[in-house]
Amino acid sequence: MHGRLKVRTTEQQKLLKQKEQQKKLAAYKHVMNQVSLNRKSVPYHVETYSLCAQILQSNPDVYTLWNYRKEVVLQQLQESQKTGEEGENTEDLIKFLENEIKLTESCLLNNPKSYGSWHHRYWILDHHPKPNWNQEFNLCTKYLSLDDRNFHCWDYRRLMLNKIGITLLEEIKFSTERLNVNFSNYSSWHYRSTLRKLDDESIQGELDLVKSAVFTDPADSSAWFYLRWVLSHRNVDHEQRKELLGNLEELLELDPDCKWIIMGKVWLTGSLRMTDEKFLDKRVEYYQDLKKMDSLRAGQYDDYLKISIK
Template sequence: MHGRLKVKTTEEQKAEKQKEQQKKLQLYRAGMKKILSTRASDLYDPESFGISTQLLCVNPDIYTLWNYRKEVLLIEKEESSKDEIEGDNKLAAFLDKEISLTEQCLIANPKSYGSWHHRYWVLMLHPNPNWDKEFGLCTKYLTYDDRNFHCWDYRRLLINKIGITLPAEIKFSTDCLNNNFSNYSSWHYRSTLRQLDENCIEDELNLVQSAVFTDPADSSAWFYFRWVLSNPALSKEKRQELLDNLEQLQELDPDCKWVVLAKCWLTGSLVLSDSEFVDKRVQFYKELIELDPTRKGQYEHYLKIAEEKLANN
């Protein structure tokens, strides 16, 4: 009827989408062809460099383009070294634009391996890198997404550049975890900060116990708990205390497999020195078979080992 908008059919919409995709593919191929042709000549071509910028803003995971840009930056570095007066300033200005590009790419994809790697590489090439500003930006990114393990890895690189104190970084890690216990990346980052010893292991146990008691079903803190338990600085008396705490937690949440697994981790290290824990280990694996039937075969294997040790005692 007149005056009514025509609604496109599904097939028409699909055809238009395919046409648009083909157009983008042709532009991408043409751009890559242009870049690769000039790359082979070892000369800096501003047009190709500009095309690579456009392509990376759309898709920052094209490693070939990041490598191409590295080659161009090295050419710029060599040229700037010939100018003893303004060389460093010209290079810095060129690299600042490159840093801005990586920031645009990270907005498009905050977990782009290529963008994070290239950003750090450019800063290492920079005659006057602002590591403090970079560290602040890294902290800002983590407030947006504290699960971005790329950003956590990047932060680990930066702390070696700015010389931040260990207590300050431990506090930052603690604040992040108190804000969100369910964060594998944050727990892992914390494990890289220092070696556990008698002076700090108590604090780590208090923190991770707070996490597992808050949400026993969340696996992230349990993995960190296991890492802490593997430390030889943990005394037998402390292990027994932790085992008692886990017994209390199991009363509150009897269907949580992680509690029983943690009890296995604790008693497993004591089997050789205290025979009473062999009985408990057998009991725990029988419980796990019921609580976590998906891994029944694994638990039956460990149960068989525990029963053999029990028979030999």
Template sequence: MHGRIKVRTSEEQKLQKQKEQQKKLVAYRMGMKQILSTRNKENYDPASLLLSGQLLSVNPDIYTLWNYRKEATLMELKENHSDAENGDEKSIEFCENELRLTEQCLLSNPKSYGSWHHRYWILNHHPKPNWQREFDLCTKYLSMDDRNFHCWDFRRLLVNKIGITLTDEIAFSTERININFSNYSSWHYRSTLQFLTDAESVAKELTLVQNAVFTDPIDTSAWFYLRWVLSNPNLRKTQKDELLEALEQLQELEPDCKWIVMAKCWLSGNITVLDKEHVENNVHYYKELIKLDPLRRGHYEDCLKIVETKID
């Protein structure tokens, strides 16, 4: 009736969405056709380069287009190299435009492999790369989203470029973990920094990770890091015994947490393979896990068989 707003039905909305997607697909195919038709090893077409940037801004995961832009970058830098007067300035401007494009792409998809890889590649071909600026931006991004493992990997590459000390990076990792224990990327990054060459360094890591698992026993991030610490040969038996006792206390508070029982398995299995008491404890722990985590019953039963052979 007149004066009333027509509300589309779900079927109409579906058809409308399909039409819009079809238009985008046609535009994408036409764009890719134009770009690939001008792609060669001698020179690049500025119009096609511009079009590739527009397509990447919408979908930054088109690896073919990133490779195309790398080829264009190499051609541009080679041509500018012959210009003694303005060559460096032109190359810097071109590379800065590429960096701006990756920033736009990362805004639409912060976890785009292609965008991060292209950004680092451009910086390595930049006549005057500002590695400190990149490092500061990386710190800013991680303060906004500290679970972006792409950014953590990018930071690791930058550390090697600007010579940040290991102590400073460990301090930064500690800061991010204390803000958010549930941060697998930060725990993993920390494991790439740490060597744990003595009992004292192991003790510090045990204290940090123990605080995390006691704060939130359900979160998996710290438990995986704990397992990594427990694999260190500098871990003393007294430290293992103390941790096992602490886990017993934690289990009284969280009886249904499978990670506590699993950590006890890691500890009991590592304390000594000749101690019958610990072997029997491991049998008990795996039987507990079968009840707590029935979806992985088969895995625990296989582990149980291995442990039981040590009793015989």
């Protein structure tokens, strides 16, 4: 009827989607053929290089295209070195590299967890005559304030540390701030473990931080894995382990159905039984509790029990 918008049927939508996919596939095949034909061109083939960028912006996980762009960049670097002089050629090279950085930005907007995009960005900056590492580091801080679970950004930030000379204490402070905002963050806990050297001075602070996290949300597994890492260090003494075991007993009263609390008790009794045999019986008891609570992994806990009683 007149004045009504035509609504496409499901079949029409399916056909349109297929046509769009075929169009993208044809463009992808064309670019891959062009790269294959012109990969060794000196100077590089400008049109192929431009088409390559278009494909990467829609799909930044085509490693062949990133590798092709690296080859072109190396070619440009060699050309710049031949002149051996500062000036226009260096400025042209910087402009060329800055365009590569902008391309990675566009790709990361499409897929913030693209391995190829993050790797290419760092590689470009590492070959840049005048890299702005401080700007990159600040950019990481901004990204992580928007999405603190992007482990690619955490890894990228760690690479920046050696470039800008920031102290580990400053970075540990930043890690603490992010965890206080959101304890449920595997990436942040892992990042902290790469920075933190556990010694007599730091161990209690780490135990307090992770204890605060597990008491805030006992069902969240991220902090429990960090706790297990902390407990794997010999600097955690007998009294600290016994105190934490008592804390977990109290927590279990508040949340009796949380298997992670019992897992924490298992980890603690694993080391405590070395000096006090009574903790062996407790460890067996905890595994029996886990079998009831987590029946899908009953066989796994049976295997652990066999090891525990040897």
